Amino acid sequence: MLAGAVAAETHRLPAVEIIGSSSDTFSLSGSAHVLTEQDLERKEYTDVHRMLRDVPGVYVREEDGFGLRPNIGIRGTGTSRSDRVSMMEDGILMAPSPYAAPAAYYFPSAGRFSGIEVLKGPDTLRYGPFTVGGAINFLSTPIPDGRAGRIQLEAGEDRHRRGHFWYGGTEGQWGFLLETHQQASDGFKDIDRSNRGTGYDKSDYVAKLRWTAAADAAVQQAFELKLSHSSEVSDEAYLGLTDRDFRANPNRRYGLSERDQMDNDHDGIVLRHDLMIGPSSRLETAIYHNKFNRNWYKVASAGGQGIGDLIDDANNGNGGAQAILDGRQDVADVRVKNNNREYTAEGIQTELSHGFDWAGVRHDMVAGVRFHRDEVDRYQPVDTFDQVNGALVPTGVILPTGGDNRVENADAWSAWLVDKLYLGDVIVTGSLRYEDVETEAKRYADPGRASVSSRVDNQVDEVMAGLGATWLVSDQWSLLAGVHQGFAPPGASSVAGTDPEKSLNYEVGARYWGPGFSADMVAFYSDYENTVNNCSLAAPCPNGSTSGSQSFGESRVRGLELGINSQLWRGRALEAPVRLAYTYTDGEISEDADDGSVMSGDVLPYLPENQLSLTLGLERPARWGVYLTTVYVDEMCINNACDRPGSSRFDRTDDVLVVDLAASYYLNSDVEVYAKVDNLFDDQEIVARTPDGARPNAPRTAYMGVRVSF
Known part of the structure; x- marks a missing residue:
């Protein structure tokens, strides 16, 4: 938030927004x-x-089908584990190891x-390290100005249950918030020859404590401490289905994945x-520490063959592979x-x-620096x-050796400078x-870590x-244009000389x-001057690697975004809101990779x-509302x-x-009941x-809930 916009309320800790309200987007250069709290509550996703x-x-x-493992991309950055987007909660990077291993296996x-803010364009350079596509900031529940709280309870099919509670307040110079979100489901899939569930049980806890100086204090300052804890147990697997089995029952799971x-x-x-x-000047500082432990216990291979290869062979008519998946054929070394x-x-x-005036021009300037260290221990x-x-x-x-027994770490210095100039009706x-x-x-080289079998390091720096x-143009119309250089660092297993992803x-x-x-x-x-893939088991690189990074040259992405938020009709008692989001995208490789794994076109x-x-x-505001959302991809x-030439239907x-x-x-005014049906026509x-x-996507699922504010 720029100084000119925050000078009024000096005794309040500033919001952790990267954009602000929807109206603030009107003057941004990108x-x-x-998505406001009201937008999110309408659909209760x-x-x-x-x-x-x-x-x-x-x-x-x-x-x-639940969004437990989000895969999010912006403007062609790639979606795998959201590892090409600067993802933040309250302005703090939230990936478990944003530099060393940015794949977002953790998600609140x-x-x-x-609320949710999505920023693209030149302003993204303020929020790195991933500046090619954009940044997403997820907003947690704020400390209320007065005593307030909320209880939300929800139940649905597949023994879905959800509870959300928060209570907080501000009295004098102190404010606090206590919050928990509990959610669980038995899942919508069925495992062959097993009665184990395929759902999840997830709990979040958040506590905030804030102190602000008195309004008449000589030094205007504030402190806020935020503590968070979450836990998740989810019966999820990497193993999907063959096309034939999917068409017969998309909610089936093979018995090989029972223990996942x-x-x-x-x-x-x-x-x-x-x-x-x-x-007109403000200094904001944050110290943060995040720790994430996970064990995804999942089937990897059978009879010396990876589970993905089993699926491919069965899709191509291999009866033995299909029999192994069905459990009809015994196999050793699973x-x-x-x-x-x-x-x-x-x-x-x-x-x-x-904020200052110089040579008759108003400036809102921001200068920042960050030191970040992260590590992943496998x-x-x-x-x-x-x-x-x-x-x-x-x-x-x-016992683990090699790639299953490794430590990766990263140290990163970042600095940024943003200057917004007001030149009459033009903001630069x-x-x-x-x-x-x-x-x-x-x-x-050994389970006890007595000797190192290999060591790689890399260093990149970029301006x-x-x-x-x-x-x-007027009070209603604005035109925007921008250009910026994009950057994404390679992962920690990259060998010396691996370049970062760069784009214009x-x-x-x-x-x-x-x-x-x-x-x-x-x-x-x-x-893209250089397109980089982070290789993983979830998304192997085109050369087959499942660790490190692969650079494969130049690519281009172009597209058109259209967003509309309006009222189709507004009467004395009723309103008909409409929201449209449309994206057209065309992306392709524009130069052959040196190793031939990808080609131009x-x-x-x-x-x-x-x-x-x-x-x-x-809707009738403050009384009732009905919302129908249609999504096409x-x-x-x-x-x-x-x-x-020669590609198959299994490639799409x-x-x-x-x-x-x-x-x-x-x-x-304080009690709201709601119902929702996701995937109304049960199209999987x-x-x-x-x-x-x-x-598959999730099948038709119905829910009912109540929200009480006090």
């Missing part, structure tokens, strides 16, 4: 969208994928968010300090890996904002089994960002610049903001050409070679059309083939 469908230019790849319960389960815990602490320096990892991320960031033993008469019989343990924003990242990875302009990104568009109607249309073009995976979300509502290629997903319905009614399609087989 594409920006805000707990799946962040469903929430983000309302934002153009954002792509998601479903995996489990989306049902407790009070994710178990994780996350602890976070953030201490913020806000200091006013004179009437390996179930403890994907056991410990992540640590910590750092300190400080930002000075200052110690991943493998349990072995034989499949006998469709059951897994334990046979032994393989110049941005600079510097990233210096050092990474190291060690693999151990990025951006320039954006907004012309306030352009956008141009127009906005309209008026009573009851707002709209924006933005065209974008990203020219190859497509970018999991990038739909067209996607649309349309919400139509009818084009079929997507799952790999770069999808459009080459299905196109998907899903309709959700939600309705609410206020019994009085192949929404992904990664990892390892065809995967």
Whole structure:
């Protein structure tokens, strides 16, 4: 938040927003969208994928049907584990190890968010390290100004249950908040020959304590301490289905995956300090520490063959592979890996904002610096089994070495400078960002870590610049244009000399903001000088690697975003709101990779050409409301070679059309009851083939709930 906008209330800790209200997007030099608490409450989603469908230019790849493992991309950055987007909660990087291992296996319960901000364009340089596509900031429940609280209870099919409680207040110079969000389900899939569930049980806890100086104090400052803890046990697997089995029953799971389960815990602490320096300067500092432990116990191979290869062979008519998946054929050496990892991320960031006039021009300037350190420690033993008469019989343990026994870490210095100049009706924003990242990875030759089998390190540093302009044509119309350099660091297992991902990104568009109607249309073009993939088991690189990073040259992404938020009709008692988010995208490789794994003309995976979300509502404000949301997503290629001659139908997903319905009614001003049906017409399609087989979206599911405010 810039100094000119915050000087009025000096005794309040500033919000942790990166945009502000929806009206603040009107004068920004880049594409920006805000989902408010009211927007989120209308639909009562707990799946962040469903929430983000309302934002153009954002792509998601479903995996489990619940959004437990979000795969989010912006403007062609790739969606795998959201590892190319700067993801934040309250302005603090939230990935377990944003530099060393940015794949977002941790994600807070989306049902407790009070808002979501999505920022693209030149202003993204303020929020790194990933500046190619954009930044997403998830807002937690704020400390209320007075004593207040809320209780929300929800139940649904598949023994879905959800509880959300918070209570807090501000008295004098002190404020506090206590919050918990509990959510569980038995799941919608059935495992062959097993009565185990396929759902999850997830709990979040948040506590905040704030102290602010008195309004008449000589030094205007505030402190806020935020503590958070979450835990999750989810019976999720990498193993999907063959196409034939999917068409017969998309909610089936093979018995090989019966023992698969994710178990994780996350602890976070953030201490913020806000200091006013004179009437137009503010210094904001945050110290943070996050720790995340996880063990995803899941089947990896059978009979020496990876589970993804089994799916491929069965899809291509191999009866033996199909029999192993069905449990009709015994097989030795079934390996179930403890994907056991410990992540640590910590750092300190400080930002000075200052408003001033110079040479007759108003400036709002922000300068910031951050030191960040993170680490991921993998110690991943493998349990072995034989499949006998469709059951897994334990046979032994393989202690970890090499890639299953490694430590990766990163140290990063970041600095940024943003200056917003007000030149009459034109606002010009110049941005600079510097990233210096050092990474190291060690693999151990023995389970006891007595000797190192290999060690790699890498260092990258980059200066990025951006320039954006907004012309306030009138009180309702503005035009915007911008260009900025994009950057994404390679992962910690990258060998020396691996370059970061770099791009040059352009956008141009127009906005309209008026009573009851707002709209924006933005065209974008990203020219990648170097495209980098972080390789993982969930999303192997085109060369087959499942660790480290792969650079494969140049690519280009272009597209058009359209967002509309309006009232179709407004009467004395009734209103009909409408929200539209549409994105057209075209992306392809523009130069052959040196190793031949990708070629010029190859497509970018999991990038739909067209996607649309349309919400139509009818409501009597503060009394009742009904909302119908229709989402369409084009079929997507799952790999770069999808459009080459000889590719098969197994290289693509299905196109998907899903309709959700939600309705609410206020019994009085403090009590609201609601009902919702996700996937109203029960249309399940192949929404992904990664990892390892065809995967469905969630089936039709009904819920009912009540929310009480006090």
